[in-house]
Amino acid sequence: MxxxxxxxxxxxxxxxxxxxQTVENIEKTVNQIFKDVQRQGDKAISKYTSMFDGVELKNLAVSKSEIESAASRVPENLKRAIQVAKNNIEAFHQAQKTDRVEVETVKGVQCWQEKRPIQKVGLYIPGGTAPLFSSVLMLAIPAKIAGCENIVLCSPPNKQGQLADEILYTAQICGVTNVIKVGGIQAIAGLTFGTETIPQVYKIFGPGNQFVTVAKQLATKFGVAIDMPAGxxxxxxxxxxxxxxxxxxxxxxxxxxxxxxxxxxxxxxxxxxxxxxxxxxxxxxxxxxxxxxxxxxxxxxxxxxxxxxxxxxxxxxxxxxxxxxxxxxxxxxxxxxxxxxxxxxxxxxxxxxxxxxxxxTNHTLPTNGFSRAYSGVNLDSFNKSITFQKISEEGIKNIGPAIELMAGAEGLQAHKNAVTLRLNDLTN
Missing domain, CATH: 3.40.50.1980 (Nitrogenase molybdenum iron protein domain)
Incomplete structure (x- = not known):
């Protein structure tokens, strides 16, 4: 050092x-793979899996029998250790649940906020030199607690076309919906566009190398959210x-x-x-x-x-x-x-x-200085906050004049009219 x-x-x-590496050195490769996956789906996924992982796969999806077989091979003492971790991660993330926030901002104007789960999420689990089954716990547990309906896990296969037994076992006990044998840029592209085998998702989570990080950032250009740039x-x-x-x-x-x-x-x-x-x-x-x-x-x-x-x-x-x-x-x-x-x-x-x-605590965290602006993964990462409001006759009378003046000052007459028409009805 x-x-x-x-x-x-x-x-x-x-x-x-x-x-x-600088992003410029990586972006060209990422863009090319994204274009191929968008056009050719599973065919492109298989091509890049062969190119980068050195294995030809007939089926990208992991079957239920494969998962059950893998789970049977995980040693009992390791299963107990994983359960200890699972219990603690569940306890910490369960405690992050918040109640509905409600306030009457002025008499007759009721505003509140509620959390709703993101329906479809993709979890990227690095394989390579260290298959990180611990990341399955960190991502799938809060996804499940939040109530996400579809939890899709992608991880790169080994030379035998398999995922680590520990990854499959942990996915099973954490309630993952789909497990796909695909890694790297092509996995992020598959989750972004959807293919014959890989379901399209609304948000992608998980750590990865610089190529995966840039791929996640590119996914946002196609309307898919990400947890953070985690390299x-x-x-x-x-x-x-x-x-x-x-x-x-x-x-x-x-x-x-x-x-x-x-x-x-x-x-x-x-x-x-x-x-x-x-x-x-x-x-x-x-x-x-x-x-x-x-x-x-x-x-x-x-x-x-x-x-x-x-x-x-x-x-x-x-x-x-x-x-x-x-x-x-x-x-x-x-x-x-x-x-x-x-x-x-x-x-x-x-x-x-x-x-x-x-x-x-969660180990999926912002790297490369991004902790200046990003939080690590937590329960809220898998939720959206939706605001609601209900205004009574008294409420619209109370705030209506202010809305009219503000809308008029901005030159938005239709906005003003939406209030004026109501107020006129209430005064006639």
Whole structure:
């Protein structure tokens, strides 16, 4: 990891850049695949699955018997672990339900807001080097709680044309409606346009690589909503001498092993801690099964020393991390001062892995600085808020004159007339 001591503020933008390709390098490919899928449906899906995943598939949809067979192969102890996570995620997201909001803004004018589920949602579950069955929990559980009618899951097949048993088992217990063996750009295109096999959806959720992220953004041009731009994983840890260097190194490596384009950053007011963490990273990375991936991510990463907490917090908010771990004596200062972050983990015994799997919070989070404006996935992500109003005779008398004046001032005579006609009837 590159070590930086007291970086000048003028250098922060360059220092905090993510290791991502520019959109221009990706858009051409994404556009071409979208056009092909829009025109040729399943035929194009199969072509790109063969090209990118190296497998020829006769059927894109996963059958009920395939799911049942896969579920039978998942070890019982893993099933119990998944159930623990499921219970906690359900508890946290169930608690996010809100009652109808109702107010009489003026006598006779009743306004209220109610939530309605998005009927058709698509869940993208990365496969590749790590089939993320935990993401099935994070997306399907709130979708089910919200009341979404159709929950379509897409995930890339392996070389044998199969999805991981754990993905299929988790989809089964979470109430997923359709499971499709398709990944990458072509999966997002399929969910956007619909094909013979893939149902068209109204909103697409889920993490993915840079190609998937750009594909999701392109989907919005065709009237399909997305959860957020969620690309390669990232983690920032702020730590001082009260932190455990062994734990800090393990947290940094837990994100570095996600992918070669992941990024991890340590910000610290202690040079001693930075040295200790650097030693620990070299020690722990040597025995990781995904060492080669983690090493490449570590090359993209930073160890940054700053002199005080105030500077550290400003740097962190400028970076706007996806995951943010606080291991400092003055933790309240960081908690209260955090403005830009996807999800925050506090204290020496709160590893980021807890949020990834089983604490209950959602791990589908904004990356690449998007936490400045986006929230992570939550129950509201699967709902729409619809406003209602009902106005009585007394109510229209109370607000009618104001509406007439405003509509007239904007030159919208028909708007004014819609009120005037009513008021005239009530006064005659």
């Amino acid at each position: 590159k070590k930086i001591i007291n970086p000048e503020r003028e250098s922060w933008n360059q220092l905090l850049q993510r290791p991502t 390669p994983s990232e983690l920032l840890v702020v730590a001082d001498d009260s932190a455990n260097a062994v734990y800090v190194a393990s947290d940094l490596l837990s994100q570095a092993e996600h992918g070669v384009d992941s990024q991890v950053i340590l910000v610290s007011t202690s040079k001693t801690l930075i040295e200790a963490v650097e030693v620990e990273i070299n020690k722990q990375i040597s025995v990781l099964p995904r060492k080669a991936i983690a090493e490449k991510a570590i090359d993209n990463s930073r160890l940054i020393y700053v002199e005080d907490d105030a500077t550290a917090l400003q740097l962190i908010n400028a970076y706007a991390p996806e995951h943010f771990i606080i291991c400092c004596e003055n933790e309240d200062f960081y908690v209260n001062g955090t403005i830009n972050a996807g999800s925050v983990f506090i204290g020496n015994y709160t590893p980021e892995s807890a949020g990834d799997y089983a604490s209950g």
